[in-house]
Amino acid sequence: MKYQIRLSGDEIRLMQEVKARSGVDLAKCYQCGECTAGCPMTPEMDAGPTKTLRLIQLGMEEALFDLNTPWLCASCETCTARCPNDIDIALVMDVVRQMARLKGKKIPVKEPRIFQDVFLKSVENNGRLFEPGMIAFYNLRSGDLFHDVGLGPKMLLKGKLPLLPHTSKNREKLREIFRKAEALEKEAGKKASEEAHDESGH
Amino acid sequence: MTYAYYPGCSLKGTAIDYHTSALALAERLGIELKEMEDWVCCGASPIHQRNPALASGVANLLLSLSEGISKDVAVLCAACYHNMKKAEVEMREDGKKRNEVEELSGIPFNPEVRTRHFLDILDKDYGLNALKEKVVKPLSELRVACYYGCLLSRPPEIAFDDPEQPMIMERILEAAGAETVSWSHRLECCGASHAVPLTDAVLRLVNDVLASARDAGADIIACACPLCQANLDMRQEGIRAKLGVAHNLPAVYFTQLLGIACGATGKQVMIEKGMVSAVPLLRAKNLL
Amino acid sequence: MSKIGVFVCHCGENISRTVDCARVAKASGQIRGVAVAKDYKYMCSDPGQALIKNAIKEHKLDGVVVSACSPHMHEKTFRKAVTEAGLNQFLCEMANIREHCSWVHEKEEPTTRKAIELVRLMVEKVKRNMALEPIRVDVTKRALVIGGGVAGIQAALDIADGGHEVILVEKDPSVGGHMAQLSETFPTLDCSQCILTPKMVDVGSHPNIKLYTYSEVEKIEGFVGNFKVTIKKKARSVDIDKCTGCGECQLKCPSKKIPSEFDRGLKNRTAIYIPFPQAVPARPVIDREHCIYFTKGKCKACQKVCPTEAVDFEQTDEYVEEEVGGIVVATGFDLYTTDKQGPYPDYKGYGEYGYGEDPDIIDGLQFERLASASGPTGGAIQRPSDGKEPKSVVFLQCIGSRHPSKGIEFCSKICCMYTAKHTMLYKHKVHHGTAYVFYMDIRAPGKGYDEFVRRAIEEDGAVYLRGRVSRIYRSGDHLIVKGADTLSGAAVEIEADMVVLATAVMPQPGIEGLFQKLGISYDQYKFASEAHPKLRPVECATAGIFLAGACQGPKDIPESVAQASAAASKALILFSRDQMLREPVVAKVNENTCIACWYCVEICPFTAISKKDIRDRQGNLIKRVAEVNPSLCTGCGTCAATCFSNSIDLDGFTDEQIYSEINSLMAVGQDLFPEPEKAEGDSPDEKAA
Known part of the structure; x- marks a missing residue:
């Protein structure tokens, strides 16, 4: 398999960073798939929004930034409008793009x-x-x-x-x-990673 | 009735026909759309895709430009409406967010300011009865598919009609005598700004929308967004070339149809601007 | 000088996690009049109670404050304990430092201080408590059961078989409830009607059961053991004693296009109708809203054709009073609808599924009717739009349920099972068809339940897709269902002939009106609340009222029946005694100061106050005063608050007690929150008075 997960307690940091940047709590996501079901761009996407959120939940940063999904999001907000848990998924896609840019990740598309x-x-x-x-x-x-x-x-x-x-x-x-x-987004990045670091008890 | 009018960039370029027809219509209805001075671009989708906070900051700048004209900002473009309304609602409901945006933009937010789409203005402020009185050339026998796309009603907090089953455009065009069709893809995404970087995906999406409208028996599609109209109209040739489907279904702005119904000439609403011309159809229906 | 004992409970860690219990005991010990103060890990346990009992004897206590949980939880326990130690039970009070303090605050200094203050209030009250005796009242050994579904039927039969009279009130024209609508039942696939209708017949003919159908509870007065119930018998427009149930009237009725409630709109009925052939009573009723005579003043076709002259257009609503000792609430459920303007206005429907406007998108109960031999199609699976046999049916679970953005967070519990059943019923009738199920989690924890779901998948070939559906729309002859399968990570599109929505199980619309009349509490969704979720699951917090079935929360048939029998046994326990004891918290009039203004008489909501003559030995009237009937008084305190001359007090809650509690909060010049001493052992800390 392409990715193996070894969990050590640190995985929550990615979710915390996304929360610090977007205010969105991905602990609410129960992986129902409604976002993928309604997404107009799934034929072009590698993972779809549901799996993207799952990778964040599990702290799989490397796998997350490998995805083309956030970059193919058309910002139509169908996912946000219909999410049973009122998660602003389109905003999470924005924030993932933003994080990839700030972290200097190679963008797959x-x-x-x-x-x-x-x-x-x-x-x-x-x-x-x-x-x-x-x-x-x-x-x-x-x-x-x-x-x-x-x-x-x-x-x-x-x-x-x-x-x-x-x-x-x-x-x-x-x-x-x-x-x-x-300037603010850079500062927020530093703050977010510090906070996530503190919260995860290191 | 005076509104602070924010056209946005497309309406001064690719969607000049939307701008011109809306002004022509407004004039006939006695609505003043007073253009805000020195407006800037709202940033459309790319701005929040890069940095959501930046989008709110720019929207707050735009909202502040309405001062001295009206507390109601009239907007025609769905992407502009979406960015401005979203920021406005967030700032009104979330004090922390408001402080952040005010700090970023260096401009105080006026909670009385309302971003209003022109459809909403026609429906709620002007009223369908008043509109009916202005109709001189009913759009009878014209079967219109009203296309909302995504940004007018999503997220639901910014919708001015039922976010899943809006009927506002149908109500308005029916008041002008048109027959509207019931179709499945009224709210499906056209791909919006992916038209440039991901053209093939957009061809697929637009093809689905056009097919749905055609299957429902529509003669013409009415749009309320320059991105939607551009994709639906200009991509038909690409669909023919790449997917082998010829739709030949005109997609125009609702303001163009309403303008004609209220007595404007084809030229006054720039009806000739479409790549897939609506002129033969409208002539056949004796509307031009 | 009082000798009060204060006993501070840690409640395991429930209290001690945020409250310094040793310090609360220490500070309590310094309150004037407190003879002993102790803390202990579990005060309600045997050693905890022994600690209290020993202290009462050792220190000759004349009052006890247990500083622990809510009195709802353990007041009875501790009152019993002090009684065993020879103290009057009403000299024991509880200071609630759990629900009112430790559970709702963080671990910080003010939390412990608040606990100390709560204790001090109660100490001041107990100092002024008086020994009281419970009031004895006679028990009316008859039960009221509200709702004639399977739960109400079971409860009524059990109580009646136990030898007591039952009044069964059902709002619809027949008993049977939703179970009568079902085709077959999981996990055995036995026919619902076959197992229910005999019970319906029993209810109709049992000598101990008085059945009021097409009736509603209008008013309830009184209290446990002595309720007075007013029942509204809605005008049926048919004299059911004269009527033979021949059905001629139904055949002749010209108003034939009314959607049948029983068939959930899949079939029409007439304005005069028997809801279904197996109805009990099998007597018709006129639906006055749709009857041509009642709406237009002309017709009377049914009356003309009736061989026994049973049709009576002049009939009016009738009100009857019944006295009962206990009440079983079994009002059941209804289904959430995806409509924009459904029966549950607080919830948004599903615009993404077209607000339920497409005829081929149906709900679970409609599918039951389609599959039922007594249903509109005689049991053939046909889609409503054109009667065609559907070649593919998509079943959607969790519609409304587990959908916080639509306003409902709970799991409806029964849908996983009935959907599996539906796929089987479908496959048994349409062999070449395919059943697809969109689910989020399969919840099948009952006996034989998981095996049943596996059977649907393995033997009947139901295709289970783990995901939700974002949109359903019509495309020509088909419905397009756009969902996802998260296990494969794929978006899924299905061309379906019919879609079945497993919509959320909700309380009956508007049922809170009845709950308010009964004085019972309910949750945010209007499900009735039980007294304790684990230990008192069938009782309400209001004494003498019991719950059965889905009015309390989503339940399947076995659970509803089990709970109904449990509720019946609770009623039978109540009826096992001739008399019952009531709290002596009642109003008392000071006859010396009463000025006979009679405001109390007028204001008492329970008509418990009357006018009493005071005469001298010769029988001459000296004065008149107000008098409280303690068996009617509920201790609400309205009279005490109204009394002009301040002549009324509530036993157990006198003005003096209340004022002294308030005053204690303003005590000055004392060290109210002494710091604990540093070197303390593990033993409960004690202070010698």
Whole structure:
């Protein structure tokens, strides 16, 4: 088998870190599978949300960050809406992505991460999203230079793509929030791992 | 009736037809959508996928821009609505969360501010009876599949209608004379922002949605979200090429249909913008 | 000077985990009037009780405070112990330092201080307690059983066989309850009707049972041994003495499209109807809401055709009074519905399953009717929409149950078993069909139960999938069920012809109204609460009222029947004595100060106060005063609070006692919380007075 579990009492730390970041208590998850049942992305996923939550419950960090599941989550929140235990599963997926990034983990499926980055970069640069620029950057970064290249001219013809980015006077305020949030998430990571460490009695 | 209008980025770009038709409709109904100044992008899905706290911080900045216009922020895009409403509800109900967001954004939260989707405004504030009075060209014989997608009603805390069986768009379009169909995929996800990085998955999801609408006998799909509309409309060609299914089912904004019903011309609601043109259908039904 | 003994219990660790019991004893010993104070690990045990008894004798105590659990738990135990040591039992009081203190606070200084204060209150009260004698009252040896399902039937038959009269009240036109609706029963697959209907007949003909069907309990007064019950006999519109049950009226009734309650909406009934052929009594009733005569003023077809002139449109609701000594509550259950506006408005339905609007999504009881030989299809499995035999049926467990986000956390206990049974019944009738079951855990701990579930899987080929279902929607001729199987980790999609939902077992909608009339407590879901979950599982905290069946929580048939017999035996124990003892906590009037304003007479909820003439030896009226009948008085204290001249006191709870308790909290100039001495042995700490 790919993973063996050797439990030593430390496994609860991963669940505690997720809780510290998201406020979500995964002890509530009884593994009913309703999230996987309703998830639109399961055909592309390796594990599905239910198993992802199980890996967190068992502290299987290595296995967790190997999964493509959190990166394929479309954020539709069907899982969150129907979870019998009111667990915000979509938020857990966000937090797993966030943790993987902060911990410098290798991401098993690169495209969604690249899209996230170029999207937010465009927003941070201009205050508003500049769609043509964002797509061009995406194609460069992903190496898929001709992705959706057929759509571009059609949309231009339809007048659906602006040629120049819009900017906003609040761009600076936005950047400030981005900077602060970045500092906070790093701090929260340190705090969370310290707390988890304390709570697990080490 | 004046609302602080937050268009969001798509409505100034790929969804310019949504923006234009909504303004045309609002004008005919006597609703003023006053655009908030110097708005920024809400960050859509990528922002909370990167950092949930960041999404709330930006949403709080956006909510604060309504000051001086109205306490009700009118939103058309489902992703914008979702981010702003979620942050607003969380801040109102959770004092700790509110402090954190206020600290991060450096802006005090005004608990009186309400994020309102335009559908909700039409239904609750304007009223269906008043709307009926404005209809000059009933959408009769037009069989519409109302598509909600996911973000308008999830999580249930932000829904403005029954989160599992919403009927608000049906009510509104029926008030304009349309016939709505009952179909299974009204709330299924279209893949949203995965359209770019995971195109094949989105083709699969959109194909399911289109097939369900077609099987239910719909002539046209009405959307209330620029991401939904873009996927449903622009991906049909990809579906034909990759999956070998030709749907040829127009997907337009509900505001375009309502605008036409209230007497706007096709040009005023930019009906010609769709990749799968709704023009022949609407002409056949004598609506253009 | 009083000589009070204080006995502080550790309750194993229940109290001592957060309260320093030795210190509580030490501090208690310093309260004025306390002659002895001790702590011990288990005060309720034999050595603990011996400790109290010895202290009473040794120190000649005139009052005892046991500082331990709630008086509900052990007041009787300790009163008995002090009586054995020669002290009047009402000179013993309990200070509750468990439920009121150790269980609800952390281990910190204020917790021990609070325990000391609770003891001090009780010491001050006990100093002013008086020796009282219990009140003796006659016992009415008749029982009321509410609910005519299998539990009510069993309880009624047992009490009646024990030689006492039973009043059985059933709200529906027939007894039988839900068990009469079932096809076959697990784990033996014997026919439900075959084992139930003989009991229904017995109930209808037993000389000791008075059966009121189509009736409801309207009002209850009195107390254990002496309840007065008002029963509302709803107008049946049929004289059941004249009626022969021939059924002509049903055939002629033109209003034929009313969904049958018995067939759970899968079949229609008429407005005048006998709920099912085996009903007891087998007499019809007119459903006035749907009867054409009652709604439109014209028709009377049933009356015209009745050969015995039994139809009586003029009949009105009738009220009868019955006196009983004990009550068995057996009001049973109903099923949660997935509707948006169901009978349980506090719970959201299942929009993701279409709010129960698709005819081919049915519940467990509907499936029972489909599988029943007496059902709408004569026992053939046919789906409701078009009567087609379903080739695949998906069974969903835990619908409503174990679903906190829908508002219900409990497990409904019976669904695992009946779902396994359903798959068998289905496979026995549709050999080429497939039964799929979505489950979370299989709970089959009864005798022969797990073997039964294995049989469904191994012999009848039911496909069990471990997971929940996120959505059900219609696609043409099929229902698409989108679930997951967590064992394989896969999402599962099934094209089903019919879906059966094992919905949560809930109390009857609105049953809390009856529970309030009875004065019994119930939980958040409106299930009736037992007095103690382990040691008094069939009694209510309200004396003389017993519980049987699913009104207390989800139960299967064997459990309901067992509990019904247990409740019956509790009633029979009550009836084994001619007289019973009651707490002497009753109001007493000071005749010297009573000003005869009669406010107490008017306000007493139990009409226990009357006007008494006081005459001199010659018989001349001197004055009139209020007088309390101690056998009617419940000690509620309303009169004492109302009395203008402060002439009424409650024995055991006098104003003086209450005020001295309050005053003790404000005592100043004393060291109220002395620190314990450092060097202390393990022996119970004792203070010489």
